[in-house]
Amino acid sequence: xxxxxxVILILIIVLQLPVKNANSFTPNVLTLTKLKGLCIRADDxxxxxxxxxxxxxxxxxxxxxxxxxxxxxxxxxxxxKNFPVLTDTLPQIIEIAQKYNLKVYAYFPVMMxxxxxxxxxxxxxxxxxxxxxxxxxxxxxxxxxNYIKLFISELLTFDIDGLVFDYxxxxxxxxxxxxxxxxxxxxxxxxxxxxxxVAYKTFIKPADWKTMFILYEKKDKDIxxxxxxxxxVLKDVAIELKNYASQKRTNLKFGAFLVSRGxxxxxxxxxxxxxxxxxxxxxxxSYFGDTFNGILDFVIPMIxxxxxxxxxxxxxxxxxxxxxxxxxxxxxxxxxxxxxxSLKDTELEIFNAYLYSSGxxxxxxxxxxMGDLILENPLEEGREVLYxxxxxxxxxxKEKTIFNDNFVPNAENEVIINHFYKFxxxxxxxxxxxxxxxxxxxxxxxxxxxxxxxxxxxxxFLGEAVGFKVSYDPKKKEVLLDNGNIILxxxxxxxxxxxxxxxxxxxxxxxxxxxxxxLRFVMEAFNFKVDWDESTKSITIRGIIRxx
Numbered sequence: 001x002x003x004x005x006x007v008i009l010i011l012i013i014v015l016q017l018p019v020k021n022a023n024s025f026t027p028n029v030l031t032l033t034k035l036k037g038l039c040i041r042a043d044d045x046x047x048x049x050x051x052x053x054x055x056x057x058x059x060x061x062x063x064x065x066x067x068x069x070x071x072x073x074x075x076x077x078x079x080x081k082n083f084p085v086l087t088d089t090l091p092q093i094i095e096i097a098q099k100y101n102l103k104v105y106a107y108f109p110v111m112m113x114x115x116x117x118x119x120x121x122x123x124x125x126x127x128x129x130x131x132x133x134x135x136x137x138x139x140x141x142x143x144x145x146n147y148i149k150l151f152i153s154e155l156l157t158f159d160i161d162g163l164v165f166d167y168x169x170x171x172x173x174x175x176x177x178x179x180x181x182x183x184x185x186x187x188x189x190x191x192x193x194x195x196x197x198v199a200y201k202t203f204i205k206p207a208d209w210k211t212m213f214i215l216y217e218k219k220d221k222d223i224x225x226x227x228x229x230x231x232x233v234l235k236d237v238a239i240e241l242k243n244y245a246s247q248k249r250t251n252l253k254f255g256a257f258l259v260s261r262g263x264x265x266x267x268x269x270x271x272x273x274x275x276x277x278x279x280x281x282x283x284x285x286s287y288f289g290d291t292f293n294g295i296l297d298f299v300i301p302m303i304x305x306x307x308x309x310x311x312x313x314x315x316x317x318x319x320x321x322x323x324x325x326x327x328x329x330x331x332x333x334x335x336x337x338x339x340x341x342s343l344k345d346t347e348l349e350i351f352n353a354y355l356y357s358s359g360x361x362x363x364x365x366x367x368x369x370m371g372d373l374i375l376e377n378p379l380e381e382g383r384e385v386l387y388x389x390x391x392x393x394x395x396x397x398k399e400k401t402i403f404n405d406n407f408v409p410n411a412e413n414e415v416i417i418n419h420f421y422k423f424x425x426x427x428x429x430x431x432x433x434x435x436x437x438x439x440x441x442x443x444x445x446x447x448x449x450x451x452x453x454x455x456x457x458x459x460x461f462l463g464e465a466v467g468f469k470v471s472y473d474p475k476k477k478e479v480l481l482d483n484g485n486i487i488l489x490x491x492x493x494x495x496x497x498x499x500x501x502x503x504x505x506x507x508x509x510x511x512x513x514x515x516x517x518x519l520r521f522v523m524e525a526f527n528f529k530v531d532w533d534e535s536t537k538s539i540t541i542r543g544i545i546r547x548x
């Protein structure tokens with residue numbers, strides 16, 4: 001009996017040993033911490049079980065949930081005295097999400113509320129009379145904005161991390177022609193009879209879907225002023241709602257979902273379709289990727305390839321355009337919907353989102369299967385990599401591929417968001433403001449220098465080159481890289497690398513308000529190979545980065 005007990009005890013201990021994780025063969029790999037979000041609805045969680053669902057979501061690598069807190073019908077998912085209640089489970093969802101280290105962002109459609117519109121038809125968004133709609137509310141209505149503020153006031157009694165505005169736009173160019181909006185247009189010197197006639201021709205009869213877009217691109221004064229006026233209203237609403245929420249709760253993050261047409265082609269003449277042009281986006285929705293720059297903390301362009309009829313590189317097009325327009329000051333996450341496209345393209349979308357934005361938001365749980373993987377051998381450039389894929393259906397399989405430049409998981413019946421890798425080559429040159437990342441040239445305002453026979457670079461640009469986060473603790477005079485995996489102290493040759501205290505033969509310093517760090521020690525801590533070329537005074541760095 002005693003022997004049986006010992007055997008059982010050994011089995012329990014063995015079964016509780018940690019499973020080999022995906023980084024077991026890539027020690028000290030530089031990992032870019034990205035948002036891995038998932039849109040969910042409370043009724044779906046209720047059907048599947050809140051605890052079970054959120055535990056599963058966390059286990060498959062997601063770190064953030066975006067939950068619809070007020071439906072287009074105007075129903076809320078928390079106990080309320082002022083709004084119709086669809087379900088009262090938001091407090092429970094938040095509590096369980098926090099248990100599994102999931103951040104909770106609440107989102108709702110700003111201009112859609114059937115409950116309000118049915119009771120207040122005078123506040124509906126005018127649409128030239130070709131259809132009767134009880135969903136779209138004019139954002140000029142002060143009563144409606146106060147109604148939204150009341151909703152926000154109730155919502156913020158719950159511990160959410162951020163607030164995201166959905167449908168903070170117009171359905172298309174035939175809205176808003178309510179009396180109040182027409183009056184506003186006239187007061188701004190716009191010939192509203194002319195604008196209405198153009199909108200009627202474009203969207204109603206004969207509905208050619210081109211006239212207003214062409215006139216906008218040709219800089220027709222009244223059409224341009226009309227579109228700009230509508231955009232200004234959207235900005236004013238975003239500012240008003242954000243300011244109101246910020247007064248109720250500090251430290252909230254604010255964002256918006258964006259339709260993302262029109263980023264590839266600047267002009268109608270060069271585009272195969274008006275639908276793919278800047279004019280189409282601005283006339284229909286009256287916003288673009290930079291509309292909320294300086295107002296919100298982030299945007300989520302929805303890059304749904306099935307509806308946009310685009311390719312997976314469109315992620316790169318959209319995110320680079322937003323980055324260029326906003327000078328990198330507006331954080332961007334990419335909204336991806338696996339429906340209607342291959343899972344291979346979905347994985348490439350996600351990979352590009354990790355490379356060029358701050359993360360990805362998948363639409364929506366549980367409409368697709370989730371997957372994860374375990375690496376079975378070390379990642380080396382040009383070598384075969386073996387890995388095991390598992391999904392939430394309980395299926396597992398073995399995969400293999402050659403790791404040449406990128407490692408993007410092969411998905412068959414699931415969407416994988418964890419473990420994407422890229423091989424990087426960085427080149428810095430002493431006293432040169434240019435540096436290269438995988439052959440692409442970038443510039444900085446301070447060049448690398450040599451001190452104590454070591455090459456030092458401004459840590460900000462090093463962080464930008466490879467994408468890791470850099471922070472500085474002025475009290476401790478510490479520079480934290482990769483979320484604290486590497487910690488260097490100004491003036492000290494002692495540093496920490498993945499929890500281990502090590503020493504180097506030089507020390508970081510601050511000069512001309514720039515923090516300089518020794519390039520070789522930092523990159524070798526991440527297992528990068530560092531080569532110095534004396535003839536060109538350049539330093540080349542090669543290594544693998546986990547980009548998710």
